[in-house]
Amino acid sequence: MSDDCVFCSIVAGDIPARTVHETDDVLAFLDANPLAAGHTLVIPKAHARHVGDLDSALASDLFDVVAELTPRVQDAVDADAANVGINDGAAAGQEVPHVHVHVIPRFEGDGGAP
Numbered sequence: 001m002s003d004d005c006v007f008c009s010i011v012a013g014d015i016p017a018r019t020v021h022e023t024d025d026v027l028a029f030l031d032a033n034p035l036a037a038g039h040t041l042v043i044p045k046a047h048a049r050h051v052g053d054l055d056s057a058l059a060s061d062l063f064d065v066v067a068e069l070t071p072r073v074q075d076a077v078d079a080d081a082a083n084v085g086i087n088d089g090a091a092a093g094q095e096v097p098h099v100h101v102h103v104i105p106r107f108e109g110d111g112g113a114p
């Protein structure tokens with residue numbers, strides 16, 4: 001837990017979020033500023049800033065949830081596809097310094113990658 005991390009505050013229940021799925025070590029919730037309907041973030045509950053900071057068991061658990069959830073998110077909003085990705089580091093667009101996987105539903109003809 002990092003005291004000044006918004007996603008740690010969500011894990012702790014101090015900031016509300018719309019939970020989509022939860023395991024012992026992983027939490028998925030709706031993005032507060034979605035790029036598309038159903039835009040979901042999947043995070044390890046333990047604070048880690050970079051993908052490279054995750055041990056392999058946690059990285060595996062995180063990706064298991066992403067793999068299970070992505071088709072469910074697509075189905076929920078009747079999407080045709082999804083962008084699944086991580087901004088790893090500030091220069092790559094990471095604004096929240098807690099590893100998170102974006103699952104962004106995509107629709108035929110919606111104009112290309114975000």
Ligand code: 5GP
Nearest residue numbers: 006017030031032033034087093094095096
């Ligand atoms: P990044 O740019 O770090 O890859 O993405 C951070 C994401 O977190 C953004 O899509 C932003 O909308 C989302 N976000 C930031 N603060 C909050 C919050 O307090 N609650 C939720 N649900 N999402 C947030």
Ligand code: ZN
Nearest residue numbers: 005008047098
């Ligand atoms: Zn954190």
